[in-house]
Amino acid sequence: MGPLHESRKALIGVCDFDGVLRGKLVLSDDVSAGDRIIKFSEAVLAWDCSDRVIQANSAQELPSVFGDADLRVLSATARAVPTCHDRFLYLAEFAGAHESICPRGVLRKVLRRAADHGYSCTAGFEFEFTLFNESAETIHKKPYDQWVPLTRGPFGYSVARTLASNELFDEILAFCDDARLPLSGLHFETGPGAIEASLRHCDALEAADRAVLLKSIVKSWAQTRGMMATFMAKVSENWPGQSGHIHISMSSNGQNAFYDGKASRNISGTMNQFVGGQLKYMNDFCVLAAPNVNSYKRLLPGFWAPTCPSWGVDNRSCAVRVIPGNESAHRLEYRLSGADINPYLALAGAIGSGILGVEENAVLATPIAGDASEERHAAYEPLPQNLAEATSRFAQSQEAIDVFGDRFVEAFSRSRRWEWDAVQHRVSDCERERYFEVI
Known part of the structure; x- marks a missing residue:
């Protein structure tokens, strides 16, 4: 099988509380076709900068059990990645139940x-x-x-x-x-x-x-x-x-x-x-x-x-x-x-x-x-x-x-x-x- 077409390789990045981009490489034919919702681990909103889970007491709320959350991929944010010339990086933001604690959502x-x-x-x-x-x-x-x-x-x-x-x-x-x-x-x-x-x-x-x-x-x-x-x-x-x-x-x-x-x-x-x-x-x-x-x-x-x-x-x-x-x-x-x-x-x-x-x-x-x-x-x-x-x-x-x-x-x-x-x-x-x- 030959190499994947450029349009199918994209990095998706979402910002955690520490301002760090967390994400993954996504292989898709329509990643740039308008804003779309994908699934992404809600754990990044419960991790510290060393990937340790932030503990909560019984009166506090954590993301459920670190399942998947809705992530809105923002097609207009696509940028060339200087160290990977064959792909783009797209910013994303949490949607749905997690939007109220998403840093980008807070600024909006x-x-x-x-x-x-x-x-x-x-x-x-x-x-x-x-x-x-x-x-x-x-x-x-x-x-x-x-x-x-x-x-x-x-x-x-x-x-x-x-x-x-x-x-x-x-x-x-x-x-x-x-x-x-x-x-x-x-x-x-x-x-x-x-x-x-x-x-x-x-x-x-x-x-x-x-x-x-x-x-x-x-x-x-x-x-x-x-x-x-x-x-x-x-x-x-x-x-x-x-x-x-x-x-x-x-x-x-x-x-x-x-x-x-x-x-x-x-x-x-x-x-x-x-x-x-x-x-x-x-x-x-x-x-x-x-x-x-x-x-x-x-x-x-x-x-x-x-x-x-x-x-x-x-x-x-x-x-x-x-x-x-x-x-x-x-x-x-x-x-x-x-x-x-x-x-x-x-x-x-x-x-x-x-x-x-x-x-x-x-x-x-x-x-x-x-x-x-x-x-x-x-x-x-x-x-x-x-x-x-x-x-x-x-x-x-x-x-x-x-x-x-x-x-x-x-x-x-x-x-x-x-x-x-x-x-x-x-x-x-x-x-x-x-x-x-x-x-």
Whole structure:
């Protein structure tokens, strides 16, 4: 028998709570013939990142017995896979009984709420990631401090390194173009082996699709080159953290709803309310933008990451940075989120809190002009200090239940409590180094 026709080979990928694409190779003649429902294991909504089943108590609901669930294959999302030239990757989302806890479904729910008020949303993600000159085999055979990054030491925005890595950058640009993931920028960030890729802005749901695909494709591409890529929020306590900033704007009747040419800094009343809502509910929704134990090791003073729900005009020390410009460019940058986010959920949190602000006519405090981490005690409550605190706030938030649904809040909170518990009993190298001899 000869090789299968190209149209019969397709990868189907659906996003789990951790933002990881889970899927399988599907052999079908009509995979691209419009959105269709297939069966797929519901276990991926009950697994942690190491494929362990998240346990529930008797009062909590799990997917039944890990049978098959309805999965909607989204034909318009088809992308070329750079490491497999004879097939396409299709994104999918859970449908039916599981739609209310599907990350993509949660974002769609938030965007419908914005649409009910006459707003459409656009977004663009920026991701920092680190490349290591290590294979999937060698990285597990070496202690962390012996892993070799692509470059040594910090050299952010380095033209010299960009020119020296011209072939590598060309490959990234090429596979992003082939996969319909257009970039607006690509450069070295400060930190060993650190690179930032900025996706062009577009419709918010499409922007999140692109973000999910970029992370998976970068990681798979790196392995084909004998490298490893990581999107951890904090790879080392000695290096800067890795962000996943989100640029957001809203429009109404074809006009930028954040822009008012007659207002100070062009900040419209709607934008005031939107940012006011983001700040008001940032601590309650924080776990959507900082979903892992490691996430909170990035949110420290002096590392270009927020420490409180603050805002400023073109101020990168704040959690929300308003970027003034003409009507086509005026927007905000949501800087709380790290590179380890689930893009659907982080964007849902950023937009959902903003829409609450519009609904409630939220009041925006005076912008911070200096370092927000130094001024946080003047007007703002600190961000949650760890995953357990952030999860507790989310689980108890009536506003979270209102925006995202009670079933999702319960399921996602359960997954984050499990994530917190999974690492609390682990003894780290740092603890051994600090206490072994002295204590």
